[in-house]
Amino acid sequence: MTRCAVFGTGSWGTAFSMVLADAGCRVTMWGRRAALVDTLNATRENPDYLPGVRLPDAVTATADAAEAARGAEFTVLAVPSQTLRGNLERWAPLLDPGTVLVSLMKGVELGTAKRMSEVIEEVVAKEGAGAGPAGGPDGVRGRVAVLTGPNLAREIAARQPAAAVVACADEEVARRLQTACHTPYFRPYTNTDVVGCELGGAVKNVIGLAVGIADGMGLGDNAKASLITRGLAETARLGSVLGADPRTFAGLAGMGDLVATCSSPLSRNHTFGTNLGRGMTLAETIAATKQTAEGVKSCESVLDLARRHAVDMPITETVVSIVHDGKPPLVALKELMSRSAKAEGH
Known part of the structure; x- marks a missing residue:
C-alpha cells in the first residue's frame, strides 16, 4: 500500500487525503493543533473544515511531523502559500530521500515572487533533504509535482x-502521482x-477576487464574463x-480552475471579493472569513x-488597488x- 504524508489539515488537505485513501493509499495527515488531530482520530471527522464528512479508515492524523513524514512515497504540502517556506525549513530534514513533494498550494511568495515549486526546490536543496546526486535545486526538480485544477474541496469531499x-x-x-490519486x-x-499549471492556479485567485467584487457591486454577467x-489573457501573457x-491555459489548470473559482459560492476568493464589493472593509472581510483566501496576499x-x-x-493591478x-x-x-x-490580442 502506497504511503502518503499530507502536511495540513485544512479543507483541501483533508479532502485530498480522502482522495488518496480512496485510491488505495495509506495517509498520515500532519496538523499543528494537537486538539484537532485528536478529534480527527477519535471522531473520523474534521469539524473545523469539513463537518459531517467521515474520513476513510486509511487516514490517520498526528501532530508529530517526523511521524507523518516517515516512509512516505508522496509528501503532500497543503498549507497557506505564504507559510510554506518557514514550515518546510522545519520539515525538510525529516523527509525520506526520494519522496515526491506534491504542492496543493496556489500562490506566489511575497518578497521573492517565487512559485511554490521554486520555494520547495530551494528549501529542500538547501536543507540537503534528498537533493539528489546533482545537488541543488536541479537535483530536486524532478521530484516536485503540482496538483491543480477546478478542485473545490467541499465537492470533492462529497465525492x-x-x-x-x-x-x-x-x-x-x-504518472506515479496520477495513479496514486x-x-x-x-x-x-x-x-x-x-x-503554466502553477501560474494558472495562482492568478485565478486574483481574478476570482475581481469577479467577486463585481458580483458584490451588482454588476451583470457581461462584466463578469x-x-x-x-x-485569462493576463495569465497567458505572464505565462x-x-x-x-x-495550451495549458486552455485546460483544467487554466480555464477550468478559473471558471470554478469565479462562479462558485464555495470559492473563498470569490466570496471574499463579494464582501469587498458590497462595501465591507478589508478588516471586516478578513474577520468574516474563516479560511485563507490565497488571492488576498498573492495579488x-x-x-x-x-x-x-x-x-x-x-485587472491584477486593480485588485491590488482595492484590496491593499x-x-x-x-x-x-x-x-x-x-x-x-x-x-484584443494585446
Whole structure:
C-alpha cells in the first residue's frame, strides 16, 4: 500500500487525503493543533473544515511531523502559500530521500515572487533533504509535482466528479502521482508544464477576487464574463514570458480552475471579493472569513512578478488597488474601463 504524508489539515488537505485513501493509499495527515488531530482520530471527522464528512479508515492524523513524514512515497504540502517556506525549513530534514513533494498550494511568495515549486526546490536543496546526486535545486526538480485544477474541496469531499492536473518535470513521476490519486470520482491528467499549471492556479485567485467584487457591486454577467476572459489573457501573457506552454491555459489548470473559482459560492476568493464589493472593509472581510483566501496576499506577489518581467496585468493591478490600497471599487472600475482601447490580442 502506497504511503502518503499530507502536511495540513485544512479543507483541501483533508479532502485530498480522502482522495488518496480512496485510491488505495495509506495517509498520515500532519496538523499543528494537537486538539484537532485528536478529534480527527477519535471522531473520523474534521469539524473545523469539513463537518459531517467521515474520513476513510486509511487516514490517520498526528501532530508529530517526523511521524507523518516517515516512509512516505508522496509528501503532500497543503498549507497557506505564504507559510510554506518557514514550515518546510522545519520539515525538510525529516523527509525520506526520494519522496515526491506534491504542492496543493496556489500562490506566489511575497518578497521573492517565487512559485511554490521554486520555494520547495530551494528549501529542500538547501536543507540537503534528498537533493539528489546533482545537488541543488536541479537535483530536486524532478521530484516536485503540482496538483491543480477546478478542485473545490467541499465537492470533492462529497465525492462529486472532478478532474485535475498533476504536473511534474519528470513525466514518470507525474504518472506515479496520477495513479496514486485516481478514483472513480477524481480523474487526474498529467502535464509537464509546471510553470503554466502553477501560474494558472495562482492568478485565478486574483481574478476570482475581481469577479467577486463585481458580483458584490451588482454588476451583470457581461462584466463578469469580460473579467474572466481578460483575466485569462493576463495569465497567458505572464505565462508566455516565463516559458509556459500556452495550451495549458486552455485546460483544467487554466480555464477550468478559473471558471470554478469565479462562479462558485464555495470559492473563498470569490466570496471574499463579494464582501469587498458590497462595501465591507478589508478588516471586516478578513474577520468574516474563516479560511485563507490565497488571492488576498498573492495579488501583490503576482503583480510583483509581472512587473519584474514588464508584463501588463491591469485587472491584477486593480485588485491590488482595492484590496491593499483602499481604493473604492467604483473608482477602480471607472479607471479600468477608461484604459486606452487596443486590439484584443494585446
